[in-house]
Amino acid sequence: MTFDQIIGHQQQKDIFRRAIGAGRLAHAYLFEGPEGIGKKLMATAVARALCCLEGTGCGSCAACRKIDHRNHPDLHMVEPEGAGIKIEQIRRLTRELAYRPVEGRKKICIIDRADSMNPAAGNALLKTLEEPPGDTILILLSSHPERLLQTIRSRCQRVPFHRLPREEVLTVLTERLGIEEPEARVLAALAEGSFARAAGSGREEFGSLRREVFAWFSAERLTDPGSRLRLAEELDRRKDDLPDIIDILQTLYRDALHLALGRGNQAVNVDATDFITRLAGGKTIHSLLGKIDSLEQVRRQLERNVNRQLAINVLLERLAA
Ligand SMILES: [Zn+2]
CATH class of the missing domain: 1.20.272.10 (Zinc Finger, Delta Prime; domain 3)
Incomplete structure (x- = not known):
């Protein structure tokens, strides 16, 4: 997924295009907003842009393909195991982040449903956020940022994501997924901007x-x-x-x-x-x-x-x- 392929979220795309172009990314971001509206897609697009062999997030080079398949050695994905993200997962991540990037210039770590971290896991992550390895970008995703430790929130650059307008969801459903117009219209309206719910x-x-x-x-x-x-x-x-x-x-x-x-x-x-x-x-x-x-x-x-x-x-x- 390149930035251009993501529907909507224009402001957020511009933020990252500019920051990557100028080499001025923050160490940690918090993508906050409802479930299923494209936060993880955007995080993946950032990872692609940083790892791409062409330098563009082209989508076709070996590095971009590895990012899409989640098997790029410099991409670290953390997702809830069972009820939530456990301290062992954060400890494992911290060990991995201590090494230099394997293939590219940066390591990218995406923590999905970051608000599912229990306090122990949160405190373990806090240490990494306080002293981030220089070549690491952390992206936390959350639909309930208020459940995160305040100390974690304050160390991340917050990027709010909003629900997509109904017409934009409709465009994706009809043009990209080939869903017929009457059904697509119903789905788009019921999805209330959550693309995952309309098409997932x-x-x-x-x-x-x-x-x-x-x-x-x-x-x-x-x-x-x-x-x-x-x-x-x-x-x-x-x-x-x-x-x-x-x-x-x-x-x-x-x-x-x-x-x-x-x-x-x-x-x-x-x-x-x-x-x-x-x-x-x-x-x-x-x-x-x-x-x-x-x-x-x-x-x-x-x-x-x-x-x-x-x-x-x-x-x-x-x-x-
Ligand atoms: Zn590429």
Whole structure:
């Protein structure tokens, strides 16, 4: 992945193009921002640019290919093993970084999900950050930088990454991955800027969950108390899927709102027009807004670990009303 091949993140690309061109890279960076929006791609592009035999991050020389295959001797990847990054991994890294680069001028170390380091591992890394070997660039990636030790954060140059605009995700899906327009539009909207979610390994699962939501939340099932009870039990069992289910429902109700306002062309779920029409049927704008609001409330309640069963029951009552 070269800088040019990365979609979006223009400002971040410029920072690194300039710093690499001028030979003025910091010793440590912290890439912070939501999961799946390209932080690791950018870190890999930096590694390529530094190791490339052509000096450009060309993507085709032996060094670039080794970076892509994660087997370049000067690239050190640290990722969580089990629940998180362990102190042994940081100790191993510190030993490796003590040597000079093998093939290039720099050693690059990418620490993915750096916030999963326990305090012991964090303190071990701190020593390296305090006295970094001169030929080493450390790049920490994190979607929860607030969980990192403050002393680690303060020793890194922080580079914020933001969600990609929907149109940019759509471009990648249609032009690079060849996904057909209607499906790509739905995926791009649901991904909320997370490219991994729109196109990554979770895509198939997400698609089938979406189909299940259509079946569960039909108007007939919502209004029948018995069906509603069974649905509540099913949702309680599927607790890990609940945040995604709520996301999907929110886009459906927002589409229903668009429809009610005569803005059907702005709908996201272009493949589910019948479902949305029934969802919007006979409801006022006020009522639809209330349902969207209820979904948002439940999302926040679930994040705070409130009584899940109760939250689900209240939600279903409100959606049925
Ligand atoms: Zn190259």
